[in-house]
Amino acid sequence: MSQDLKRRLKSRHLSMIALGGSLGTGIFITSGSALYMAGAGGALIAYLIMGLLVYILMNSLGEMAAYNPVSGSFIQYASDYVSEPFGFTMGYNYWFNWAITVATELVAAMLIMGFWFPHTNPLIWCALFFGCIIMLNLLSVENYGEAEYWLSFFKVLTILIFIIVGVFVILHDLHHSDSAMTNWQSSNAIFHGGLTSLFEVFLLSGFAFQGSELVGIAAGEAENPQKSIPRAIKQVFWRILLFYVLTMFVISCVIPYTDTRLLNSGNSVSLSPFTLLFAHIGLSHAASLMNAVILVAVLSACNADLYSATRILWHISKEGNAPKIFRRTNRFGVPTTALAATAVFGLLGFLCNYLGSGRLFLWLVNVSSLAGFIAWTGIAVSHYQFRKHYLKQGHALKDLPYQAKGYPIAPLFALSLCLIIMIGQAYVLLLEGHFSLTDLAATYIGVPILALIWISKSISQRRRLNH
Template identity: 30%
Template sequence: MASSLPPIYDTEKDSSSVEKGHSPNDHEYVVQTEDRFHLDAQDLDHVQRKLKQRHVQMIAVAGTIGTGLFLGSGSALAGSGPAGALIAYIVVGSVAYSALCCIGEMTSHAPISGTFPHFAARWVDPALGFALGWNYWYSNAVSIPVEITAATILLTFWDSNLSHQAGYTAVVCVLVCAINIFGVRWFGESEFIFSIIKLLLITGLILVGLIIDLGGGPDHQRRGFQYWRNPGAFAGAGLEPNHIGLDRFLGILNVLVQAGFSFQGLELTAVAASETENPRRNVAKAIRRVFWRILIFYVLGIIITGMLVPFNDPDLLQGSGTAAQSPYVIAMSRAGIKVLPHIVNACIFTSAFSAGNSFLYASSRVLYGLALRGQAPKIFAWCTKGGLPLVAVAATSCFAWLSFMNTSSGAVKVFNWFVNLSTVAGFFSWLGMHVTYLYFYRGMKAQGFDRTKLIYHSKLQPYLSIWGIFWVIIFILVNGISVFWSFNASDFLTSYINIPLFFALYFGWKIIKRTKIWKPMEMDFVTGIPSVEETEHPIEPPKNFGEKVFQLVF
């Protein structure tokens, strides 16, 4: 807790810290000599760095890509038309990238457990860290059954017998939990394989979509941008049918929130930094590549999507939850391609499974970080000798079994409320990353740190953070905008209950613990943070052509 008394500073290293802080250029950090401005020694991690470079790079490129991208793009197209969906994906993509730049730079300085909730507690206000941590844990934990349910629904593409859904759900739940309980190395290897499948799928869909659009399919029909002209580039939300321009604008606003779900989870590489080899170097490389991932996979993908199917196509609106509603599969079927839809559905199934796997990993590590800082029961900070936070993983795994709610018709409505709540909670996480970075930026500058010497920093800061804060606030406010045209109490609550819930967490912890916002010169940039020499090891140069290719790709 910050004090109102003036701090005392020293330029000597903190001899009480087990992992001493050195800047990348070996200059001394400004270190407070008063214990009241230090964090506790319990901030030191007990996890082990077992994720390799290839794991981190593939997780960064495709880690949390799930049904939100493959099937959600079709819903975005139906909701706002090809041009409206493109605008929404560009705006949301820029905000997601700015959030990643924020957390990436902070992680480059402090690759430790707890990630951005801990950064918020350390450099903004302990109460903000508490609120963000539990908010992020909740949003990811609830997303686990969402993706598991999506995976089991995808199986109905081949087996339409709904009585089998409970069995499929049980198998998927067991596999997702087992991978995480076996340890981070198993998680890394599984995500490496799943990410390769997702990359091949995305690349294949874009290429096949482009070929079909140019008339290379069996029907030899050249589509071009004809659907941008008829039925049009923009679709209305149906809320203001007498005011076409306003209705189209509302359609874009609705899709902004929908697109947000597709982008959430990009920060997984930073969450995994405490368990990553050479974390500063690997996280920096991963973040630089994410820009191209957003541009190619999301933006280019939505452009191709809008060229393949008109936004008013009845198959696009069927909401089956399988590959049958994917605009790519619809285009393939219309073009006379028979086998590919089955391959696409199989790959989307692995994507949903992978996303559930990743959300379980991310939420369990944040819960572990909260426990380390005394903001969650200490039992969740217990680790095995191999560095696995087993209790945190086991507790979070319980959420996977909520996916059985979708096998009961009475519980489906409640389950859908969870889905809506998780999306808004994800926006609060983005808001927290941007706000925390502005404080981090101000504190580093005040204490004389040269952030340009970090292994990763963005030249566009702090303007990226300001851009992100502006748009995330809009995302949160327009999340349930359609409810004001046809008011429904349950829909209103699921759209906006997260706002009072988040502030209840913040002010509750603030009042109970009497925390204060850290002043720039009170921020601790040293305690418990490993030096560059302790985390970054020399990279052996490639010895042959194969190793050069491997280094280029990963």
Template identity: 35%
Template structure:
């Protein structure tokens, strides 16, 4: 790469030691990044960021746990994540920065919370990237069952990293079209399914009987429904990545609310609608958890051509989420470096506004998935999903807690925001209680239990690193607040 690197002075942990009591006008430039994402890019990032392996592959496991009652689980989990998205959106409209919820945790909870949240989301991006690379190999089995998964992972890693090294607009354009493909395909599959259900065409109507003929609507009872919430909630993990795009989107005060408001429609159409069609077309107890249930159902119905097309879609969906995690993780690592919480080496951007060093470093780490698929092919998916869900719970909880502090600062300043998250503060505490319930339920699922035990160890490790960094900085005399550390000075009309 020949781009000239530019840098912004990093802030030390001590620089962020005190939350400010003022509001800050959103900047037009996020310290070296360029606002190269258009409104249509953000809309499709919001629509497609979580339509990936969790829905196309992981939904089979949640269906096996709850049967048709999994539709209620999707509705409950979707409602919780929508509330979290509205909290994130309210903060992002006033503070459209690439650090997103790590920035908000740092400012509204405390510096150690920002450190843990930022590094946790960076870790989430790395592990999700590894998951999607692994899933891409699984989806390629449809055509080439003998092709080693590590080859698919390597090709995908090189191609997507190359796209992200061009320009933020290149990322946005690729994400736009890949998201468009899976959105259109899901809508088409739902329409096709409805035709089969109601008998529109040459075949007789399938009807609705599959919802209750195989043990009833809730064949595994309340226990199965509760346990399914764990796997179902995992599928919504990518939604908050829209926050890290806030620093590079045009007109954030208008485009961020529009993108986030679309989340509720995505939940209804793509999750409840898509999974509902699967349950109508095929008995829930015959849905395979080890391959894409969407593809297998279409093949079982004798719609081979549609199954081939849909497998192209699920493969592109995995690559789309990997593309999103490559982008989001690089911006988060850069934000940590800017705030003295990661090596300043990663704070630099090129003249085209790319955090080149952060992107390359992250891609190298995600490339470990190539080696793991070579050594442990077929054994990674559910282990990675469990680890990711635990990390996502940290990010979601940080958003709910940061939003409480954000509203407190607004109240002290005698101001209000125009894009307000609903049901405050009941929604915040309700979401936190839901996440605590998920952690409890994970103890009853062997595939997720490892993450439950690893989660406190991970948080404790980050806290110890933070304390060590604080001691080091104080010994070197870094104990002053940065003059630009005040969060809010005036609130712009939104």
């Protein structure tokens, strides 16, 4: 068995992998919840701020990945430029982040299928989709890249059609209806829920933008990474910002934030804002059509999530921080044992019959989103330290294949923003009368575990150095 990955991903693969990881449940389903909780203005502000954060982090990641392309990306950078315990902790956090997200996407897919087959046991769909995703990930890297490229292309085309149709609906309503754009005609509708709701939507928008950094994870399998990575990062940011901001604007103009069919209680996510828009213009088969589109989007994102988490575990093992068995790859360069271990988290989807699909989905979103913000803090800290080390070694900035903008203010701003958003969740739960031990545990369950991992690794390293 080999222990090496293959450099077979092209620039177009890298660009679409990043889109495939981020254009999924977050934009197609939870965007409706963002509108419901924070109103049109609050939702747009949250997505704009998150777009700025992603722009900064993608620039930081691009500088490091173009200079030192490795499979594992910022996890390796965290070890090299911050500390070994820090990288160790970031590695397990990010693996956990995407392994949990695999289960999140599977539960979302089950809920979507319930729109057509409400009386069918959802475990059937979970088993079917889970098996297909695993089979796709067992293919060679090149085949994976091609599959993800076309799946993501299909999603991009769908969103563009949605935006175009939405703009026509807005223009039509403005000309023929006095009640057009009701979400933008009163202060309560624009910023519904105030600061509390805004912090809640930050968590949702963070979940929606997660995956942008997947291009860095795939760097170890990229052809000519010094050129392809900067190009992919530049393209991905503008595409994501275009899709998310414009899509949210269209949704906020056409769908009232008070529409109870938007995701707000976790009982049903089958009616997404995309479905509601096409129903608004009277297309009889809109619900089924959009549900099919959303299903493809969710499964594509699930495919990218499993790919990413598998490579992360492989990298952790290669660095000696996980059992050697996870280093093994098959003749196609696929880390099969790491894939099997990661796929275990997908089995959480089978808990839906016991906990309820909606409740399970929202819990998984909370856990995944906070882990994602922790990973983003790792990127910011690693880049700050990377540039310091790079300059101390006597290198010139002009020699970097890709140079991030705004250093050192940009990574420090990104770090501060991530911390504020994470702490802000406690503000929502504790200071605004929404305290619940269940919600608190669901949101912060990973924090004490990561703290223990960091402490144990630090103690282990100190003992090793003393001997």
